[in-house]
Amino acid sequence: MYGDPDLPPDFDHLPYANPDAPRGGQLVTANTGSFDSLNPFVQKGSVPWQVRFLTGETLMARSLDEPFSLYGLLAESVETGPNREWVEFTLRPEAEFSDGSPVTVEDVMWSYETLGTEGHGRYAGFWSKVDSMEQTGPRSVRFTFNTEDRELALLAGMRPILQKAQYEGVDFAETDGFEHIPITSSPYMITDYEQARFVEFTRNPDYWGDGVVPFRNGTHNLDTVRIEYFGDATAAFEAFKVGEVNFNREFNVAKWDSQYDFAAVQSGDVVRNILPHARPSGxxxxxxxxxxxxxxxxxxxxxxxxxxxxxxxxxxxxxxxxxxxxxxxxxxxxxxxxxxxxxxxxxxxxxxxxxxxxxxxxxxxxxxxxxxxxxxxxxxxxxxxxxxxxxxxxxxxxxxxDGDPFTFEIVLENNxxxxxxxIDMFVQSLARLGITPTVTLVDSAQYRERTDAYEFDxxxxxxxxxxxxxxxxxxxxxxxxxxxxxxxxxxxxxxxxxxxxxxxxxxxxxxxxxxxxxxxxxxxxxxxxxxxxIYQWNISRIAHDKRLHYPDTMPIFGDWPGWQPDVWWWEEQG
Structure with missing residues (x-):
């Protein structure tokens, strides 16, 4: 975004990845609530948040060790205008989808237009600032912008590329989130799921980027990534304690200090780590x-x-x-x-x-x-x-x-x-003001509907x-x-x-x-x-199976999408 990227053009791997990491093993993590779709690229449905990051491969990829720098992924090269009024990408000839078909400029152009006009709302803002999109060569596409915005040249490299052929004759915005699980070019594929119970991702053994893309060296080492769903955080934690889940983030310091002395921790089979980061609190x-x-x-x-x-x-x-x-x-x-x-x-x-x-x-x-x-x-x-x-x-x-009472509705997910x-403690404080709000607990699907329609106070x-x-x-x-x-x-x-x-x-x-x-x-x-x-987390507290490992070098973003499971690996103890 400003100045030059930290890594040289001939870099071999990211500074926070281990290019010698072994491959194999699995990571099992827990979500609470439910899901009714596996397509994160449309507005419709509730999707596990991890799906977008594990299956949406882009033209360029972001380093977590710099404020905002991108490196080639599907694209082998990028060129911009002198004021970033346009940007042009050239696809790598090796790039292909998980079914073995090539990623083409046609797929890129279809993805950008379709996501921008029919996809999830997160993609509309960028597309509204594109004046034109044109194929400039067999593997090249150029975007010209209609507004002065230096970030657009970077954002253009961060849209997921989908397979156009998968959606022939289909209303993209209304696609069934299970019938049309997106085919992408990512290292992981969704290979198994049960609605509201679990989603399983498997590393593609024929992933096109292995040995081709420096950004990918030392990443996506785990054979399997699995997300198990539980009704609430208590049930999820109990599953972690007995080994049904082998990775857990803890956001409550009191719980971290008082409830992480269970048998697997005592035996050393589960290890605990506190990791710093330098990103804003949000x-x-x-x-x-x-x-x-x-x-x-x-x-x-x-x-x-x-x-x-x-x-x-x-x-x-x-x-x-x-x-x-x-x-x-x-x-x-x-x-x-x-x-x-x-x-x-x-x-x-x-x-x-x-x-x-x-x-x-x-x-x-x-x-x-x-x-x-x-x-x-x-x-x-x-x-x-x-x-x-x-x-x-x-x-x-x-x-x-007029004597009308002041009240309002607080809408929360019930998990x-x-x-x-x-909120219970807040309500007790409000009672001292003569205020009695309504607290409404809803499931994840209802919560999504309510917040999408702004039906909450x-x-x-x-x-x-x-x-x-x-x-x-x-x-x-x-x-x-x-x-x-x-x-x-x-x-x-x-x-x-x-x-x-x-x-x-x-x-x-x-x-x-x-x-x-x-x-x-x-x-x-x-x-x-x-x-x-409420609280800020200037550190991450994670506990995991001792066979799961990550590099000693932490990126400035710390524990953030793109770090786990991306640079982790599984290693049996010698």
């Missing part, structure tokens, strides 16, 4: 839907933040050791700085001073409670903010001037006991962010698609200033301007009080 917590009348007013959203007694909740659930997310890009150099905005950040924000929260310029920090259950200062501040917004406590009930516990929220934020920021909080069903802007933010900061970070010519634009964006989102943040 946002994890509970998002407020500003489309709902209850949360249109920033003062009401601010009141919810004061009423949410994070310090008490954190102490109860983690012993107080898990640090809180302080902004969307915390734990990284892209995070907003303490105090008033200065320099380029202020310069970028000041044209919107009359439209944005004053705290975006003056400085903002999350409310901090005294850690006691009653949180008197926080409740007092919340009452004052609600009164400013036209709500007062009347006969023990928060209501407006997360931790989120339910946090508050819900759990997770947005992972990278060291090179780009066009995905439009999907997360851009105005244009804020009301598009199935979008990712769950908070419903529509801000000219937010859109302008995204534009700036995408068109910046220097790292300094890019960083300033991102810090300004962080200020707008954080001071807008759209989400109630």
């Amino acid at each position: 946002m994890t917590g509970f998002v407020m839907n500003t489309r709902s009348p209850q949360f249109e007013d920033i003062r009401v959203r601010d009141a919810m933040l004061h009423a949410f007694n994070f310090e008490f909740i954190n102490d109860a659930l983690t012993g107080g050791v898990q640090p809180r997310i302080t902004s969307y890009f915390s734990n990284s150099p892209l995070a907003m700085q303490d105090g008033p905005a200065t320099g380029r950040v202020r310069e970028f924000l000041e044209p919107f001073a009359d439209q944005i929260p004053a705290a975006a310029l003056e400085g903002y920090a999350l409310p901090v409670s005294d850690g006691t259950e009653r949180n008197r200062d926080g409740i007092r501040a919340a009452l004052d903010l609600m009164e400013q917004a036209g709500w007062t406590v009347q006969d023990g009930i928060m209501a407006n001037a 997360s006991t931790e989120n339910q516990t946090i 508050m819900t759990y929220f997770r947005r992972g962010l990278s060291l090179s934020p780009g066009n995905e920021q439009y999907l997360y909080w851009g105005s244009e698609n804020a009301d598009t069903p199935g979008g990712r802007n769950l908070m419903g933010v529509k801000s000219e200033a937010v859109d302008a900061m995204i534009d700036r970070l995408l068109t910046s010519q220097s790292q300094d301007d890019f960083r300033a634009a991102t810090r300004a964006l962080d200020r707008l989102l954080t001071s807008g009080r759209y989400a109630i943040p």
Whole structure:
């Protein structure tokens, strides 16, 4: 994205991969909930999140050891215009799908247009910025863009390539997620599944990229990757303890400290590791839907933040050791700085001073409670903010001037006991304000339907962010698609200033301007009080079968899609 890639043109393997890793073995991990499709490239259906990363091979691939650098995968070469106004890829002659048919320019062009017009919403934004797509040679295709956006040349290399012939005579958008499991060129193929029970991937022994693509050297070493489904996290953990699952990520530090002394750990058959990373915290917590009348007013959203007694909740659930997310890009150099905005950040924000929260310029920090259950200062501040917004406590009930009670619906998936516990404690705090929300628990399919239609007032929220934020920021909080069903802007933010900061970070010519634009964006989102943040994970806690291994060198993104299972291997103990 900026400057040159770290690796030379003749690199042999990624710095965090082991080119001498043996092949064989299996990794079995657990998901909770259910799934009703195995096609992650259409909007329809609920798909295991891992499928997209294990089966969607692209023209170029991203290194996890750099903020945003791509290296050739299906493409053997790439060329761009002087201002990245166009990009041209040339396919490797060896590239082929898992059924042995060649990957052609026709497949590439069909994939881009079909995904952009009929596929999952995540692909529409890029396609809307393509002015033309043309075949320029037997194995070459060029994309010319209709807008100034330096990231587009990179995004063009990251769309999955599907087999056109598989969908002849089929309505792509309505494809059956089991009848039309996508044929791709990836190292792994889906070879077995049972709806809502498991999905199994098998390494293709005839994978075209072996010995051909430097990016693939030392990767995809495991013969089998299997995802087992469980009704809840407790059942999944019990399966891990008895060996039905051989890899587990733990997000609860209290559980990590107190419940990982079972027999397999004691015998050494399961090993535990804590791994650092240098990526932004992203946002994890509970998002407020500003489309709902209850949360249109920033003062009401601010009141919810004061009423949410994070310090008490954190102490109860983690012993107080898990640090809180302080902004969307915390734990990284892209995070907003303490105090008033200065320099380029202020310069970028000041044209919107009359439209944005004053705290975006003056400085903002999350409310901090005294850690006691009653949180008197926080409740007092919340009452004052609600009164400013036209709500007062009347006969023990928060209501407006007409006597209408203030209430809202919190929608959660029924497979997360931790989120339910946090919300239960939040509801107890709200009772001190005379507020009684409705908590609705739904299964994963219903949850997808509700959130796709924005039929919630508050819900759990997770947005992972990278060291090179780009066009995905439009999907997360851009105005244009804020009301598009199935979008990712769950908070419903529509801000000219937010859109302008995204534009700036995408068109910046220097790292300094890019960083300033991102810090300004962080200020707008954080001071807008759209989400109630909970914990950040600046480390990953993983436990796994001792026969599973990974290289000593960790990428800066740490435990992230593209690292596991990609660079792991299985080795029987000698």
